[in-house]
């Protein structure tokens with residue numbers, strides 16, 4: 544059995560940057576916590592906890608002088624609240640998310656009805672809505688557009704990890720409703736490349752394994768892409784979940800991984816597959 548890994552899999556630029564910012568802050572002696580789990584990966588979160596870096600759900604729970612804003616970003620009120628509480632924010636918001644936040648503010652300030660294509664309760668989307676002045680409409684499905692009352696001047700942007708096809712379809716639906724439509728494709732380039740390389744690999748193999756947190760939005764998108772490609776696909780969080788039965792008759796298995804999946808975890812999945820298949824050759 545041949546095991547192939549998608550060209551773009553595992554930690555993305557924004558997640559790696561956030562972890563580097565934490566490591567640098569620690570080496571400077573800063574005592575810190577994170578606002579929400581830094582990434583959707585329990586091993587990484589537990590490892591930080593062992594180093595004394597806890598995740599808090601709310602600034603009111605923070606007992607450290609520094610709090611890290613993760614790559615998802617936060618609404619503007621969080622910065623104001625931190626100032627009131629005397630907490631210093633270490634901002635690890637991904638630059639691509641910052642760009643989307645700037646777009647949300649720009650559209651709101653120019654009087655557009657802001658539409659965010661994304662998952663309503665995802666922290667990044669909640670941040671984007673906040674940057675749009677709290678009044679944005681969130682949709683994650685083109686079919687949902689018909690049930691919403693829109694103004695004639697609409698500005699639309701995407702959650703950075705949204706599937707491009709969904710974003711494009713929502714834009715087309717909005718076009719039917721608006722007199723003026725301004726669309727910003729704020730899907731980040733690593734997400735696009737990751738989705739493309741997943742689609743490409745899924746086209747060529749007999750089985751796809753998607754590695755990453757079940758609560759990770761971008762990992763779920765990758766799984767959906769594999770399913771859309773009609774290839775048997777499994778979304779797992781770790782190697783222990785692999786059922787040897789999945790591999791019966793499989794000649795080529797593809798692996799892809801979400802932006803918050805550590806490279807070690809991908810390696811462990813490869814090792815488990817090799818162990819099951821009883822072969823070492825053919826691994827890319």
Ligand code: SF4
Pocket residue numbers: 555556557558614615637638639640703704731732733734761802
């Ligand atoms: S998926 Fe893209 S936007 Fe999100 S953290 Fe990674 S690089 Fe940044």
